Amino acid sequence: MPVYKDSKRGTWYVKFQYKDWKNENKTIFKRGFSTKKDAFAWERDFILQQSGSTDMSFADFVEVYKKDREARLKESTFETKQHIIDTKIVPYFGSKKLRDITSTDIIQWQNMLLRYSDKKTGKPYSRSYLKTVHNQMSAIFNHAVKFYGLKENPAKIVGNMGSEKDIQMKFWTNEEYKKFSEAMMDIPLAYYCFQVLYWGGLREGELLALCPTDINFDKKTISITKTYHRYKKRDIITSPKTPKSKREVVIPDFLCSELQDYMNMCYDQKSTDRLFPVSKNFLTRMMKRGTKKAGLEPIRIHDLRHSHVSLLIDLGYNAISIAQRVGHESIDITFRYAHLFPTVQSDMADKLNSIGGGDVH
Incomplete structure (x- = not known):
């Protein structure tokens, strides 16, 4: 599909029609691109998003994921998910094609997060936070597998990098x-x-x-x-x-x-x-x-x-x-x-013995 030069502004714009999920014709008009190449790239990514193709970039698929999930989540929950995605996941995987991300890529990303330490305190991310970040990454891939035809979830293959062990259960008597x-x-x-x-x-x-x-x-x-x-x-x-x-x-x-x-x-x-x-x-x-x-x-x-x-x-x-x-x-x-809870193992054994016990011949 062609893109057009805006002679007055000296920029490029995209204008074309596509069919939405209701199979209705929609017109897209997007302007302000500094180069023809940028306009073509935006048009290509838009079409891939609409088609749900796993050939799109990870960053583009994230936008699809957000649109799919936003209406189903509480506002604050979605905001938390979006912060993790935008700061911990997209900067690393954004330009890669969704279908090309491998378990090796996931391991390298995990290692980067595991090596992190705060500049002021020198402390690493907590294990529970790492677990939360990985779970969000895995959720994105699960969404792609379930609804958009991705063959497998590479984050699931690798497994989590954190745990909940550092959240200690405390209580008062x-x-x-x-x-x-x-x-x-x-x-x-x-x-x-x-x-x-x-x-x-x-x-x-x-x-x-x-x-x-x-x-x-x-x-x-x-x-x-x-x-x-x-x-x-x-x-x-x-x-x-x-x-x-x-x-x-x-x-x-x-x-x-x-x-x-x-x-x-x-x-x-x-x-x-x-x-x-x-x-x-x-x-x-x-x-x-x-x-x-x-x-x-x-x-x-x-x-x-x-x-x-x-x-x-x-x-x-x-x-x-x-x-x-x-x-x-x-x-x-x-x-x-x-x-x-009180241990009942010995009591269980005694009752089982009373039921099944007896002379052995």
Whole structure:
């Protein structure tokens, strides 16, 4: 297809028709190219993108991938994915043809990231971050395999370069949490937030999305139907993390009473207002303050959820019951908290022996 010279501007432009995914004719007009070669290259890449050909460059396919995925993801999730793609993946693979990227290319890319160290601190990327970056790379190739005819995923062949081992699961004992909560009583808003997080096992975003109508004092339940995050200076309420996350959490009598006291303190609060109109940064600051005041080992806010689970395990509840309460899969509870469950191997062997034991002939 020809490109054209814009005599007034001294630049080149592209104008042509193509059929979109609905098989409807569309006209493309793109100008401002400094050379004829640049105009032809843009036209060629556009056509390859529309056809979904694996002959396109990796950078062009990434644009296809973004368009396919953007509408299906939460705004903040997509923004995180895009940052990783634009800073850690496209600069290395962008000019290569999608179909020509090999497992050897993936290994060399991994080695580059593994050798990285921060100029100021000298620290490398964490293993969990490397795992996240590789997973995103693999997701792009999986998309190409599933929908655009790429023969195989080279990132899957190589395997991951990181792990989750450096994310340590920490938790407080019940005695430690009580010590912390006492240290927070002089700031009621923070105190009530932490009470719900610890005794309800909620995620941080689930807590911050609660509104008065989510609390049922007759049934003594908290209804989890949404989550909160702050994005580009905007408060955003979306559906929970997973389908399992939607649940009703039965809370103890004392927490019901405390929530009633808190809501009575809130002036002119509407039923649709956020029950705890604070930010995650506020909770982080309060966590550091209370931890220091109580003289405790620092943990993350999310570790209060781990603390809740460990308390339930200590009280003798099984993985399935706990998973239903905290919005997890029971298999996740089993594996992530396996070291906290009492060992039953000897008891299993004794019962098997009683069933199958006897004289051997």
